[in-house]
Amino acid sequence: MQDFSDKAIILRVGRFREADLWLRMFTPQHGLLTAFAFGGSRSRKRFLGCLDPFNLVHFGFSRSRSGTYLSLTEGTLLDGHRGLRNAPARLGPAANCMKFFEAVHVEPETSAAGFSLLRDTLDAIEHCETLSPIFPILFRLRVAFEQGYGPCLGTCSQCGKDLKTSVAPSLLVEAGCMICEDCSPGSGRRIAMSRGAVAVLEQVRTEAPLTWGSLSPQGADRRSLYDAADSFVRWHLGLKWEDGRFLRI
Ligand SMILES: [Zn+2]
Incomplete structure (x- = not known):
């Protein structure tokens, strides 16, 4: 019996018994979910082509009688990102963005916006003519901004000066604002x-x-953007990148 249905982007898939899979996914209405696909690795009929990372799927969900876990009843593949799978150089940046997104605690009221951003991000990595070499850094900045830590970039937060006329603007990390x-x-x-x-x-x-896609800052600009992303993510989202994953600080 199906309790609800929702679109989902699959972040991770694991096997926990011979034929059973668990999936970590992000949905617009229910945020981050873990659900089981019982028999998922054998019976592909109910989940034809659905059970792989990066896929956009419409799933049916059923709650266990005790309410402690979710299982998937069926799935319809909406986008398998085939172009992405055929571009090995783009899989790394895509996986990095998904790992980061999974680690961020997205507030329930922003899950629909978070889902749109994640979907647009995968579409961009798949379809951009050239992929920015710092795309995952740009994604981290955007996620931090969408979680409410976006600085006003047009004017100095203290004197109101138009920063287009500022020769040396700075970003204040803790305050999340710019000054001249x-x-x-x-x-x-x-x-x-x-x-x-x-x-x-x-x-x-x-x-x-x-x-x-075409944003490719060089030298000091690139370093300051790395620094901004790393500092914002540490200070405002409480995460750091270590040994190939994001950890809570
Ligand atoms: Zn100022």
């Missing part, structure tokens, strides 16, 4: 950003992932 060179940063962490790096941040904050 004339204002005092106070005691928190400050990252110097060029106007080019600020323009990248602005594009990542406001435009769809499909437009990020």
Whole structure:
């Protein structure tokens, strides 16, 4: 018996008995879910082509009698991202974005927006003509921004100066805001950003992932964006990247 249905993007798949699989997935209405596909590795009929990471699937879900776990009743594949699977160089960035997304605690009220971002991100990695070499970094920044930590990038948070006229703007990590060179940063962490790096941040904050493909900042700009992403993710989302995975700090 089916209790509810929802779209899902599959983040991870594991086997727990010979024929049974568990799936970690993200859904627009129920956020992050784990569900079992009993007999999933044998009976592919109910789940034809569905049970692989990156897939966008419409699943039926059933709650166990005790309410302690979910099982999948059936699935309809909506997008198997075949182009992504045929591009080995893009699988790494896609997997990195999914690992990060799984580690972030997405608030329930933002799960629909989070789902859209994840779907648009996979579409972008699959379809961008060129893929930005720092795409996963841009994705982390966007997720942090969408969780409510996005700085206002147009003006200095202290004096209101238009940062397009600022020669040395900075990002204040803890406060999550920008200041110009004339204002005092106070005691928190400050990252110097060029106007080019600020323009990248602005594009990542406001435009769809499909437009990020050609963003390829070099040198100091790239380092400051790495630094901004790492600092924001540590301070605001409580995560760090270590040994190939994201850990709670
Ligand atoms: Zn200022």
